[in-house]
Amino acid sequence: xxxxxxxxxxxxxxxxxxxxxxxxxxxxxxxxxxxxxxxxxxxxxxxxxxxxxxxxxxxxxxxxxxxxxxxxxxxxxxxxxxxxxxxxxxxxxxxxxxxxxxxxxxxxxxxxxxxxxxxxxxxxxxxxxxxxxxxxxxxxxxxxxxxxxxxxxxxxxxxxxxxxxxxxxxxxxxxxxxxxxxxxxxxxxxxxxxxxxxxxxxxxxxxxxxxxxxxxxxxxxxxxxxxxxxxxxxxxxxxxxxxxxxxxxxxxxxxxxxxxxxxxxxxxxxxxxxxxxxxxxxxxxxxxxxxxxxxxxxxxxxxxxxxxxxxxxxxxxxxxxxxxxxxxxxxxxxxxxxxxxxxxxxxxxxxxxxxxxxxxxxxxxxxxxxxxxxxxxxxxxxxxxxxxxxxxxxxxxxxxxxxxxxxxxx
Amino acid sequence: xxxxxxxxxxxxxxxxxxxxxxxxxxxxxxxxxxxxxxxxxxxxxxxxxxxxxxxxxxxxxxxxxxxxxxxxxxxxxxxxxxxxxxxxxxxxxxxxxxxxxxxxxxxxxxxxxxxxxxxxxxxxxxxxxxxxxxxxxxxxxxxxxxxxxxxxxxxxxxxxxxxxxxxxxxxxxxxxxxxxxxxxxxxxxxxxxxxxxxxxxxxxxxxxxxxxxxxxxxxxxxxxxxxxxxxxxxxxxxxxxxxxxxxxxxxxxxxxxxxxxxxxxxxxxxxxxxxxxxxxxxxxxxxxxxxxxxxxxxxxxxxxxxxxxxxxxxxxxxxxxxxxxxxxxxxxxxxxxxxxxxxxxxxxxxxxxxxxxxxxxxxxxxxxxxxxxxxxxxxxxxxxxxxxxxxxxxxxxxxxxxxxxxxxxxxxxxxxxxxxxxxxxxxxxxxxxxxxxxxxxxxxxxxxxxxxxxxxxxxxxxxxxxxxxxxxxxxxxxxxxxxxxxxxxxxxxxxxxxxxxxxxxxxxxxxxxxxxxxxxx
Numbered sequence: 035x036x037x038x039x040x041x042x043x044x045x046x047x048x049x050x051x052x053x054x055x056x057x058x059x060x061x062x063x064x065x066x067x068x069x070x071x072x073x074x075x076x077x078x079x080x081x082x083x084x085x086x087x088x089x090x091x092x093x094x095x096x097x098x099x100x101x102x103x104x105x106x107x108x109x110x111x112x113x114x115x116x117x118x119x120x121x122x123x124x125x126x127x128x129x130x131x132x133x134x135x136x137x138x139x140x141x142x143x144x145x146x147x148x149x150x151x152x153x154x155x156x157x158x159x160x161x162x163x164x165x166x167x168x169x170x171x172x173x174x175x176x177x178x179x180x181x182x183x184x185x186x187x188x189x190x191x192x193x194x195x196x197x198x199x200x201x202x203x204x205x206x207x208x209x210x211x212x213x214x215x216x217x218x219x220x221x222x223x224x225x226x227x228x229x230x231x232x233x234x235x236x237x238x239x240x241x242x243x244x245x246x247x248x249x250x251x252x253x254x255x256x257x258x259x260x261x262x263x264x265x266x267x268x269x270x271x272x273x274x275x276x277x278x279x280x281x282x283x284x285x286x287x288x289x290x291x292x293x294x295x296x297x298x299x300x301x302x303x304x305x306x307x308x309x310x311x312x313x314x315x316x317x318x319x320x321x322x323x324x325x326x327x328x329x330x331x332x333x334x335x336x337x338x339x340x341x342x343x344x345x346x347x348x349x350x351x352x353x354x355x356x357x358x359x360x361x362x363x364x365x366x367x368x369x370x371x372x373x374x375x376x377x378x379x380x381x382x383x384x385x386x387x388x389x390x391x392x393x394x395x396x397x398x399x400x401x402x403x404x405x406x407x408x409x410x411x412x413x414x415x416x417x418x419x420x421x422x423x424x425x426x427x428x429x430x431x432x433x434x435x436x437x438x439x440x441x442x443x444x
Numbered sequence: 445x446x447x448x449x450x451x452x453x454x455x456x457x458x459x460x461x462x463x464x465x466x467x468x469x470x471x472x473x474x475x476x477x478x479x480x481x482x483x484x485x486x487x488x489x490x491x492x493x494x495x496x497x498x499x500x501x502x503x504x505x506x507x508x509x510x511x512x513x514x515x516x517x518x519x520x521x522x523x524x525x526x527x528x529x530x531x532x533x534x535x536x537x538x539x540x541x542x543x544x545x546x547x548x549x550x551x552x553x554x555x556x557x558x559x560x561x562x563x564x565x566x567x568x569x570x571x572x573x574x575x576x577x578x579x580x581x582x583x584x585x586x587x588x589x590x591x592x593x594x595x596x597x598x599x600x601x602x603x604x605x606x607x608x609x610x611x612x613x614x615x616x617x618x619x620x621x622x623x624x625x626x627x628x629x630x631x632x633x634x635x636x637x638x639x640x641x642x643x644x645x646x647x648x649x650x651x652x653x654x655x656x657x658x659x660x661x662x663x664x665x666x667x668x669x670x671x672x673x674x675x676x677x678x679x680x681x682x683x684x685x686x687x688x689x690x691x692x693x694x695x696x697x698x699x700x701x702x703x704x705x706x707x708x709x710x711x712x713x714x715x716x717x718x719x720x721x722x723x724x725x726x727x728x729x730x731x732x733x734x735x736x737x738x739x740x741x742x743x744x745x746x747x748x749x750x751x752x753x754x755x756x757x758x759x760x761x762x763x764x765x766x767x768x769x770x771x772x773x774x775x776x777x778x779x780x781x782x783x784x785x786x787x788x789x790x791x792x793x794x795x796x797x798x799x800x801x802x803x804x805x806x807x808x809x810x811x812x813x814x815x816x817x818x819x820x821x822x823x824x825x826x827x828x829x830x831x832x833x834x835x836x837x838x839x840x841x842x843x844x845x846x847x848x849x850x851x852x853x854x855x856x857x858x859x860x861x862x863x864x865x866x867x868x869x870x871x872x873x874x875x876x877x878x879x880x881x882x883x884x885x886x887x888x889x890x891x892x893x894x895x896x897x898x899x900x901x902x903x904x905x906x907x908x909x910x911x912x913x914x915x916x917x918x919x920x921x922x923x924x925x926x927x928x929x930x931x932x933x934x935x936x937x938x939x940x941x942x943x944x945x946x947x948x949x950x951x952x953x954x955x956x957x958x959x960x961x962x963x964x965x
Contacts, residue, residue: 125752147757147931179760183751323716329755332717332931 244288289428506669
């Protein structure tokens, strides 16, 4: 009350103007807007992000045969720093963080008390005492409450730090030609600092495509100069800005899952049976029961012991070439046992692939006689296709260039 | 090295009860008390040369009969006779006081005949409804997730008891359950002295005024207690509360409990999600399969276990337990017995209550919401040395009073506020017992801040957590963990912070021990 009346009216009105921008722009927005011929936007965590910029097919092939530049600035980013940063993250996340060395990145996830997944994300260890946690959803209250009793600072840096994913076979050459000396030394999941425009950026050999690729984090003020530097050096290497549709295809080929697309995060789930434990979405490999306590440990142990895990997330290979997006999965063509959350015809794998959640034991111990029912719209009529589905390992494609050292110069 | 089956942390009365019960079931039990004496806030202490007093808790009105029976306390010297039941005296500034004799006003003296009738009816109703709640307020709360047959059956019994009330009564029970006490009193009574006393009793020990929603629950909680087998009865124990604790201690020692005082626990040792022992602040490590914490739940988890060994959601819940005390304890050493105006000799041996009307209690509560003490505090006063001369030198007298409202987080700080609060209390006393101020030899005023430091009770809250609807039953100490077990295997809670709550009942300690015996065989 006091604060409100103390603020002068014009200042107050100015502070209320935020609502006039319905979707925020990222620091790269001037460049992206200039390239956005399709004007096909979507809402990514409150930011105006492109589904596609010019042609989603060609954008996808830019990832696989050239270099694709994707703006990841809207991704939620937290700085977690202090003497207890490692201990805090070890308690919050599933992986053993003591095994994550400075200059390394790992993919991880975190759970609530009941062992249900709150989100997945990537954890960057920038120094012995400094981390960056990147995720789909926002978690500041959870992280702050988790930090009780730890000597650590938790701060959201989503706005302050812009991010770019540079992915594709020529991505290494683009960076080298841009003058990032030493970038060839980065092995998969390595990260290092590089000078840029009088400041420092961090580059990691990571990505969401299963391809050779890098992610670059830059202070928001230096974002445009970084974009220009990459675009200039990449001109002859076929660098292209891309939107999410293309990236989403690449990630599916790589067998990677997306929070709130392939599973519902615990804080978003309204229905009790939508909650998922790590073991139910293929993230059980992250769980380290030997590392000491972590959030959800007790519940996960109990669920494993009492066989309370009801779901399983699997890769499917489906006969034919019609994508089975959101198709229902059947056992013996009759009993409903699950749902496809992502599907495509993979140009790289030359297979019809999908990610699906099934009710155990289907997909777990019972993998025979599974079918998907695809509704293919043919001139205002559904053609119902019952297609055989085979549980297969993820990733659906494995590209040697992703991990090759030194990275290939295409 | 001697090894123990169970280590009980905290030698308050609940810790002693838990330890004794476990030992009687054949466990080898070690009890660790941080202070130099057991008893916690239920001790008898010398506060001035020759003057002894029940340090915080001074009235025995809810010691659970199962505790008395299980621990054979009568064999160890506990005596509660009907002749000891104390009257309650509602003092009034303008006129004669009102006296509730016997068990919570079986006989009401000093009221009009119509008020007597109204009270008779209300009293019967209060005791009837408190009786319905009694099983809920004594047994382990129902486990909503995985209810056992036995639990379901006992819930069923309560439902049956409700049904036996009859349709009208059952509807009324449900109607009034979460009411504020002032509104209920206004429905049925007229005498503001009587209403003031009941409003005081309902809100004693909680951060509520009579007009705060749910304040009636406090009265039910009180009346669900009993002394000498009679609901609503209250006694001043001979030798002070310390004598009651001494009988529990004797029972514990008889059962083989090893008691170590001046042994503060610095840490509960956790290995792979399991509590395996404790480390004392001198570094000594003691291990046992079962660790029972009969101290504050927040202290247990945030300090002794530490947030690193528990989940974030649980830490959140524990941090959110409200436990800022609002009651102070006044101990006065007087060179002669005080004379309260218009109160007879029997009345002086009773519980003297300064709460002249519900409005007065409400007005006393108001400032506490904003971090200020009551300028005209309300209080319950006892003169224990009248019935037990051993507590004071010959001819002298001890006054023991619980005074409200004294908010833990006083805005001006208790260093500055305490002398002013004491002045306000003494002014109240003086107006009801003229000349009392001149007879004071020594004063000890314990604010919630003092109680916190001296008795290791966070917030100085004698319930170790506000006893309100949202922190009772299945939500005590936190939702999901009300059954004395904790997220850590092998660690149990047994203090007043657990269901049913505070007061010298021994119920949390007894229930916890029974739970441990039930799940560990």
